Amino acid sequence: MLTWQERQDLAPQLAVARDKLEKFERQTLNRRVIERLRSTRPFHPFLLLRSLSLFSTIVFGVAAIGVMLVSLIERDFAVIVSRLEAAAVIPLPIALAMLAVCGLLFALCAHLALLVLGRSAPLLPHEARQHQRLVSDVKRLEATMAVQARLTPAPADPRVQTHPY
Numbered sequence: 001m002l003t004w005q006e007r008q009d010l011a012p013q014l015a016v017a018r019d020k021l022e023k024f025e026r027q028t029l030n031r032r033v034i035e036r037l038r039s040t041r042p043f044h045p046f047l048l049l050r051s052l053s054l055f056s057t058i059v060f061g062v063a064a065i066g067v068m069l070v071s072l073i074e075r076d077f078a079v080i081v082s083r084l085e086a087a088a089v090i091p092l093p094i095a096l097a098m099l100a101v102c103g104l105l106f107a108l109c110a111h112l113a114l115l116v117l118g119r120s121a122p123l124l125p126h127e128a129r130q131h132q133r134l135v136s137d138v139k140r141l142e143a144t145m146a147v148q149a150r151l152t153p154a155p156a157d158p159r160v161q162t163h164p165y
Helices: 004-026 030-040 045-073 075-087 092-119 125-151
Strands: none
Touching: 004 125, 030 045, 030 092, 045 075, 045 092, 075 092
8 A cells, every 4th residue: 555655656647647648649740640541541532632733743843944945945846835825825834833833732732631631540550559558657547546545544533622621
């Protein structure tokens, strides 16, 4: 049976254990959250959407720069681009750059959706072990304090002394 002082020492230990568990649950890195989702569903639509939109961003960005550079070097290509620009409202390099920016924004939206979905995905094996260890520490300390509270004898009733006068 623990003494009163030892029981008082359990309270700070329990507070520290609860803080560690709460910190673990709050401090999940975004990369781990996406790894959780990727480990359970590798072909999730948002994973594919993010990859495709990042790929399209690169393609449209390179195309915008390429059109500008090739138009400076190749005269026949510059004539073709000028005809396309005459038919369109905005110049071709600007249109391609706008498509690249839209692809980047779309990738950002898909990434944010992945973060939200990944938080509800099952924990990775090493995370699950660490989480279980923290939960068991908290439950062990709570159980120890509950048992000790029941086993501690109640203080004796004060004796009332009457003086005969």
